[in-house]
Amino acid sequence: MTRKTYFLNMGPAHPAMHGVVRLILELEGERIINTEVEIGYLHRAFEKHAETETWNNAIPYTDRLNYVSPLINNVGFCLAAEKIAGLTVPERGQYIRVIACEISRVADHLTCIGANAMELGAFTVFLYLMEARELLYRLIDDLCGARVTTDYARIGGVKADLPVGFAEKFRAIAPQIRKLVADSEALLTKNRIFLDRVEGVGVLSREDGLAYGITGPFLRSTGIPYDVRRAHPYLVYDRLDFEIPVGSRGDNLDRYLVRLAEIEQSLRLVEQCFKAMPEGPHSLAAWDMKDAFNFQDMGKNGNTALLPRCLANTCRTLAGAGRDKAPGLLVQDPALVMPPKEETYGSIEGLMNQFERVMWSWGARIPAGEAYHAVEGGNGELGFHIVSDGSDRAYRVRCRPPCLFIMAALPKLLKGSYVADVVATFGSVNMIAGELDR
Amino acid sequence: MISETRTVACAQALDTLSRLKAEGYNLLVDLTALDYSVYGKRPASMGWEQNFPSGAPAPRPERFELVYRLASLDPVTGLEAKPRVEVRVSCGEGSSLLSVMSLWPNADWLEREVWDMFGIKFADRPGIKRLLLYEEFVGHPLRKDYPVNKRQPLIGPKSGELAGSPSFNIARQEIPFE
Numbered sequence: 001m002t003r004k005t006y007f008l009n010m011g012p013a014h015p016a017m018h019g020v021v022r023l024i025l026e027l028e029g030e031r032i033i034n035t036e037v038e039i040g041y042l043h044r045a046f047e048k049h050a051e052t053e054t055w056n057n058a059i060p061y062t063d064r065l066n067y068v069s070p071l072i073n074n075v076g077f078c079l080a081a082e083k084i085a086g087l088t089v090p091e092r093g094q095y096i097r098v099i100a101c102e103i104s105r106v107a108d109h110l111t112c113i114g115a116n117a118m119e120l121g122a123f124t125v126f127l128y129l130m131e132a133r134e135l136l137y138r139l140i141d142d143l144c145g146a147r148v149t150t151d152y153a154r155i156g157g158v159k160a161d162l163p164v165g166f167a168e169k170f171r172a173i174a175p176q177i178r179k180l181v182a183d184s185e186a187l188l189t190k191n192r193i194f195l196d197r198v199e200g201v202g203v204l205s206r207e208d209g210l211a212y213g214i215t216g217p218f219l220r221s222t223g224i225p226y227d228v229r230r231a232h233p234y235l236v237y238d239r240l241d242f243e244i245p246v247g248s249r250g251d252n253l254d255r256y257l258v259r260l261a262e263i264e265q266s267l268r269l270v271e272q273c274f275k276a277m278p279e280g281p282h283s284l285a286a287w288d289m290k291d292a293f294n295f296q297d298m299g300k301n302g303n304t305a306l307l308p309r310c311l312a313n314t315c316r317t318l319a320g321a322g323r324d325k326a327p328g329l330l331v332q333d334p335a336l337v338m339p340p341k342e343e344t345y346g347s348i349e350g351l352m353n354q355f356e357r358v359m360w361s362w363g364a365r366i367p368a369g370e371a372y373h374a375v376e377g378g379n380g381e382l383g384f385h386i387v388s389d390g391s392d393r394a395y396r397v398r399c400r401p402p403c404l405f406i407m408a409a410l411p412k413l414l415k416g417s418y419v420a421d422v423v424a425t426f427g428s429v430n431m432i433a434g435e436l437d438r
Numbered sequence: 439m440i441s442e443t444r445t446v447a448c449a450q451a452l453d454t455l456s457r458l459k460a461e462g463y464n465l466l467v468d469l470t471a472l473d474y475s476v477y478g479k480r481p482a483s484m485g486w487e488q489n490f491p492s493g494a495p496a497p498r499p500e501r502f503e504l505v506y507r508l509a510s511l512d513p514v515t516g517l518e519a520k521p522r523v524e525v526r527v528s529c530g531e532g533s534s535l536l537s538v539m540s541l542w543p544n545a546d547w548l549e550r551e552v553w554d555m556f557g558i559k560f561a562d563r564p565g566i567k568r569l570l571l572y573e574e575f576v577g578h579p580l581r582k583d584y585p586v587n588k589r590q591p592l593i594g595p596k597s598g599e600l601a602g603s604p605s606f607n608i609a610r611q612e613i614p615f616e
Contacts, residue, residue, distance in 0.1 A: 040570035047555075048579055052586050206513055210464050213544040225516030232439040232518075244516065368478075372468075372507065372524070374439060383468060385505065389477055396580075398470045408547040437570055 005033055012041050016119050016423045019433030030418050035411040039436055046438040050397035060151045066435040067148055068111050069104035069378040074153035080373035080384035081155050085366045093157040094235045095277040102266040107136045108378030109259040116427035120197050125184045132180040135173040156337035157283020167274045174267055181263055198252035202413045202425030212409040216380025216402050217258045222250035228376040240272050255428045365392050379403045379430055401435040440521040448533040459541045463508040466542035470505050471556045474498035476582045500528040502558055534561040555580035
């Protein structure tokens with residue numbers, strides 16, 4: 001008797017596929033023998049586009065990478081650019097960035113668990129978790145004026161300080177989120193129907209996880225506690241207290257449990273940040289910089305005490321003619337930082353500064369160099385490798401998307417399972433097409 | 439993030455990488471390519487090179503550089519015992535590179551992406567497929583000589599009219615500021 005196999009297409013537009021991706025399944029009966037994954041349906045040429053735009057104009061494109069946790073992408077891109085330029089953001093700015101990242105991470109995990117549960121039939125859980133996410137989206141809306149297209153981080157800091165009453169709002173919604181998550185957990189974790197679909201399905205071994213370069217909750221579910229925040233601390237993560245939840249079997253259930261535990265850790269991180277956050281500037285202070293003329297006047301008036309602490313903004317009316325006289329400014333370049341919006345709309349100098357930064361060939365220039373910086377994204381290590389040749393735009397931007405590596409391992413995860421398991425396993429991958437296809 | 443950089447000639451790339459794998463670099467974090475063909479040669483408008491007293495960055499001898507980013511991850515502690523290694527393989531148009539799929543299976547997709555975006559061939563992968571773009575796509579878009587506004591056969595009008603999106607900064611790139 002010869003065995004017959006046949007092919008089944010799932011996607012690119014399939015109700016159980018988040019985003020556009022095509023799986024070509026080779027089936028024998030209902031068992032999957034082989035899978036081919038076709039990606040690229042949402043390719044928007046992010047990397048090419050980032051090369052053609054000025055440094056600050058490229059930041060909004062990073063929102064569209066992982067559109068479920070856009071704040072983490074903003075921060076990752078800015079950190080890589082700051083690494084080349086040798087900038088360090090003021091402490092308050094670093095805490096604000098951590099708060100933004102962790103709120104985003106919670107939203108990312110809530111979406112993943114909710115969508116996954118819905119596809120497995122638990123529609124109530126989806127509604128509960130979307131309600132929790134909605135609370136966070138309103139908070140993000142308060143923070144940066146948009147729910148998804150956040151564009152919050154800037155090279156040298158963040159767009160604006162936390163809005164008034166932000167911490168109180170967070171403290172008010174945190175118990176609600178915890179309650180909704182606890183309710184969902186009570187509905188799912190011991191639910192026989194849910195467990196039958198996820199337990200022992202889509203198992204990833206430790207060795208395969210490492211061989212495929214998988215990071216994030218997916219790798220942690222196999223028991224390897226690798227977290228960029230712990231292995232390569234950035235911002236202020238080394239001062240904060242958080243645990244790294246790990247699984248043991250590497251199946252869909254473990255991935256669900258790891259994500260659930262990470263929600264709690266992220267909420268704790270935000271609470272710690274509100275307690276530890278110092279007062280002070282949130283961005284590098286472009287508005288502290290005065291024109292050289294002002295210094296002359298200050299000196300003539302005898303006000304010399306403050307001079308060593310001030311940075312001079314050199315005359316740029318002759319297209320940077322004066323700047324070679326002050327090469328020390330190049331690293332801590334004031335022009336890298338956009339002036340705060342209060343200044344832009346509040347004074348004529350602020351408005352002029354804003355124009356100077358956005359005018360063609362007048363804006364931020366990052367010194368020639370290369371840097372790779374990784375942050376812990378919702379799905380794992382999100383890295384940006386940026387090359388600058390010293391002009392006003394990046395020479396090359398490479399984004400290391402965490403879910404590309406998981407998608408590359410998907411055929412291995414699906415092999416030997418049933419067609420119905422595709423939905424459970426693929427849901428736990430948390431594939432974000434914007435990040436996968438860039 | 440501490441990282442060492444090692445520059446390797448094209449022919450020794452696979453040897454070096456397999457030695458590193460044997461030394462415990464078990465994670466291929468990333469593989470990408472860089473096109474240095476116009477590095478330090480971009481037209482200077484409004485004299486920006488005056489901002490850099492040391493001059494514009496030096497151009498590279500070969501056109502492309504492949505970057506293999508390796509990490510040695512301890513599965514128990516989840517920390518990296520050794521600093522990361524960035525292996526840079528410089529190669530030109532006709533260099534014959536070998537695939538590292540046998541060392542790290544995720545190199546499969548990453549090499550497909552490098553071929554797709556830069557047109558760098560791997561000698562032992564003759565039938566390599568594009569990863570993100572479709573097979574009918576002409577050219578390799580992340581090469582520096584690929585115009586941003588180019589139209590492709592399956593996308594856009596049949597007349598081949600150029601893309602006019604204001605977001606592409608095409609006017610900025612081509613017309614020097616006077």
